[in-house]
Amino acid sequence: MNATCFQGTIFIEENHAYKLGSWEEQRAQRPFPGAASQDLMSYWGYKFETLSLLSKPWDPSSRREIESREDEIVNNHAQYCSIVRTGLGKVKMVLGGEVDAVWDVKPEDKNASINWVELKTTAEIHNDRDYMKFERKLLKFWIQSFLLGVPKIVVGYRTKDGILSRLEELETQSIPDRVKIHGRGSWDGNICINFAAVFLEWLKTVITGDGVWRIRKPEKAPFIEVFKLEESGFGDILHEDFVKARSHI
Numbered sequence: 472m473n474a475t476c477f478q479g480t481i482f483i484e485e486n487h488a489y490k491l492g493s494w495e496e497q498r499a500q501r502p503f504p505g506a507a508s509q510d511l512m513s514y515w516g517y518k519f520e521t522l523s524l525l526s527k528p529w530d531p532s533s534r535r536e537i538e539s540r541e542d543e544i545v546n547n548h549a550q551y552c553s554i555v556r557t558g559l560g561k562v563k564m565v566l567g568g569e570v571d572a573v574w575d576v577k578p579e580d581k582n583a584s585i586n587w588v589e590l591k592t593t594a595e596i597h598n599d600r601d602y603m604k605f606e607r608k609l610l611k612f613w614i615q616s617f618l619l620g621v622p623k624i625v626v627g628y629r630t631k632d633g634i635l636s637r638l639e640e641l642e643t644q645s646i647p648d649r650v651k652i653h654g655r656g657s658w659d660g661n662i663c664i665n666f667a668a669v670f671l672e673w674l675k676t677v678i679t680g681d682g683v684w685r686i687r688k689p690e691k692a693p694f695i696e697v698f699k700l701e702e703s704g705f706g707d708i709l710h711e712d713f714v715k716a717r718s719h720i
Contacts, residue, residue, distance in 0.1 A: 472686045475705045476678050478717060482708050483686070507633065515633045516592045517545045520571060522635075523590055523625070528576050553587055553619040560668030562675065568619045587621040595628050595636055603657060606650055610658050613646040670695070683708065 474483045497509045507515075521543050525532050551570040558564055574586035591612055596602050612624050624641040641649075647660030677697050678684050683706035688695045700706075705714065 473700070473706060473708060474674075474678050474684045474686055475682065475708045476680060477705060477709060477714065481675065481678050482705075484708050486685070486687075489687075505631070507631070511633070514545065515629060517547045519592050519627045519629075519635065520547075520590050521545050523627075524572050551587070553585070553621065555618075555620045557618070557620075559664060560672055562668065562671040564671075566618055568615070570619060570621060574623060584620070586623070587616075587619070589616050589621050589624045590627070591624060592627045592629055595630060603655060606654050606657050609646055609650060609654075610663070612641070613643060613660065614663065616643040681705070 472483050473486050474481055476482070500509070502508050522540050525536065525540075526549075529537075551573070552567055553570045554565065554567045556563070556565050570587045571590045572588050574588045577585055589612070591608075593605055593608055594601065596605055612626075615621075616624055622643055624643060624646075626639045626641060627635050628637050628639070629635055650656060650658060650660075674686075674697065681703045682699050683701040683704065684697060685700050686695065686697050
């Protein structure tokens with residue numbers, strides 16, 4: 472991730488260049504014999520979203536709109552953005568992130584909570600190894616939805632050929648207990664939150680003043696690196712108009 476500090480507030484964004492590079496590396500890797508390519512599995516996920524969602528609530532949707540979803544061209548651009556104000560430990564945060572859908576309708580009252588829902592796909596579970604992979608996936612599912620205030624996750628289980636076999640609805644807040652009580656206990660939600668809180672408090676003592684910083688965890692390394700990339704300015708993290716407007720407040 473990249474970060475900068477302006478008027479005492481740290482702004483953090485995804486390192487888009489790194490994400491694109493990682494994606495290209497994954498695409499270049501040859502799948503195991505009989506396994507689907509990364510591109511094909513990504514398509515399966517987007518197709519699942521297309522089949523699961525409507526562009527408007529059920530009641531005003533026509534029968535044709537509902538029944539023609541199988542023939543719709545997959546589009547990965549349509550999305551919501553959830554913006555939440557929250558905190559971990561002593562650190563107050565404003566977070567923004569992509570969300571797949573609304574469970575029912577968006578409330579007219581802007582202060583009311585929204586029944587966001589995330590859609591995920593995963594391979595069928597046949598043995599302990601498969602379950603451990605799924606349990607690690609649950610960590611990603613949980614932390615993404617927990618931080619953005621998404622109460623429900625719908626998981627589509629698929630065969631190795633990409634055929635949807637069943638659905639499962641998960642309540643976001645119940646996932647840590649599921650892993651702890653009924654799973655293998657490979658991660659602990661409380662430890663995750665406490666670590667994030669301590670790390671963010673420490674980060675506030677490191678990222679101060681002008682400049683652009685990089686936050687990264689090297690692959691398989693037991694540590695996180697924070698170092699300065701640019702001595703001044705805000706990089707591409709803050710728009711010039713935003714900086715000018717805030718400077719006059």
